[in-house]
Amino acid sequence: MKKLAFIGLGNMGMPMARNLVQAGYYVYGLNRSKGKEKTFQELGGQAAESLSYIAENADVIMTCLPQPADVEQMLTGEEGLLQMNIKAPLIIDFSTVSPSLHTAIETKATEKGARYLDAPISGGTAGAEAGTLAIMCGGKKEVFEEAKPLFDVLGANITHAGPAGSGTKVKLINQYMVGMHTAAVGEALHLADQSGIDQSLVYSVLSNSFAQSKIFDRHYNDFISEDKDEPGFALELLLKDLGLAGEMAKESNASLKAGDLVRDLFENADTNGYGKKDMSVLYQYVKQQED
Incomplete structure (x- = not known):
């Protein structure tokens, strides 16, 4: 079974990660506030030991973070995922940042042998809870098709918009x-x-x-x-x-x-x-x- 990781268990990320657990996936959760990780465990998820553990063990890594600086630091910063010994996973970012940041991250991910999608979401907490989010995805079409089963758990209106950054x-x-x-x-x-x-x-x-x-x-x-x-x-x-x-x-x-x-x-x-x-x-x- 593929192992998933969800980084950012906030108002949107928590219900999204929970829905993946309820769909039968094995999901690690990582959050700045460790109380959120405990809540996620109570919902059936697994608390990740560390970011490096996720890098080495997860087949799919998803991020849902509030600010562009958070996404940049988490993925391409000095101690970010793409600086680590990653398992060559599929990386999906659900945050809302700049299109140019996504193209830069995709370039770095490709250099590391990973696949990358920007997949910002709309529908609010109600849509996250119900699994009816609109998901606007940018990236290679074949990578989008690879991620589609996960998107189907999380959303009801899923669109491939074009190359990296297009979803954003x-x-x-x-x-x-x-x-x-x-x-x-x-x-x-x-x-x-x-x-x-x-x-x-x-x-x-x-x-x-x-x-x-x-x-x-x-x-x-x-x-x-x-x-x-x-x-x-x-x-x-x-x-x-x-x-x-x-x-x-x-x-x-x-x-x-x-x-x-x-x-x-x-x-x-x-x-x-x-x-x-x-x-x-x-x-x-x-x-x-x-x-």
């Missing part, structure tokens, strides 16, 4: 639109408040109109109407993705004027202490500006 390009376009929709939801509900219109009425009408969106459904039903802000996906992480989308736009000579304004709005919210809360709190930040 699609994901950043997705995140750009998530940011735009999040800003629209926050400001629209604030406008309703200020105009004396009940939020639930606005949601009911707009959910059956062209303004309907998955982001509106998520933000209103799961967070705003419930007065919750514990992060399913933190505002600071979406801000990071909007920055990456901005870098991609510059590299592609694409002008995103509305996107620049929205990113400024998120930056201001982050500066004012909303960064670690759920991205839906942009509504709270917009509302606070009137107080």
Whole structure:
């Protein structure tokens, strides 16, 4: 049986790794916080002894980490996986970083005899729990086909987008639109408040109109109407993705004027202490500006 390793047992990584265990795979888990590894063991997984142990024993290594620097350090840093005596595995990164970082990692992986895919995900913690994530994959087609049985456990909408970095390009376009929709939801509900219109009425009408969106459904039903802000996906992480989308736009000579304004709005919210809360709190930040 192939041995899998999952590095990064956070809000997304934990349920994804658990789903692989429940599908019958032997899975090592590695996380910065060792309490997460204990939780993973309780779910049927195995705690990895170390990163070097994973390098030497795992047939497939998956990473799901919050920041580009984390991915770079884990895979190509001085003490990263691709500096070790690896078993020539398949490496899959589910994080959202820059397309250029993925092409650089693929080059290094190929030099070490490994196969590499960038496979950023969308669908939030609910999709991770249910195994219904959208997975946008970049890399060689034959490597994608090799990884497809694993993707089928984790997601319901799986797409091979092209060479390494292509999956991330699609994901950043997705995140750009998530940011735009999040800003629209926050400001629209604030406008309703200020105009004396009940939020639930606005949601009911707009959910059956062209303004309907998955982001509106998520933000209103799961967070705003419930007065919750514990992060399913933190505002600071979406801000990071909007920055990456901005870098991609510059590299592609694409002008995103509305996107620049929205990113400024998120930056201001982050500066004012909303960064670690759920991205839906942009509504709270917009509302606070009137107080």
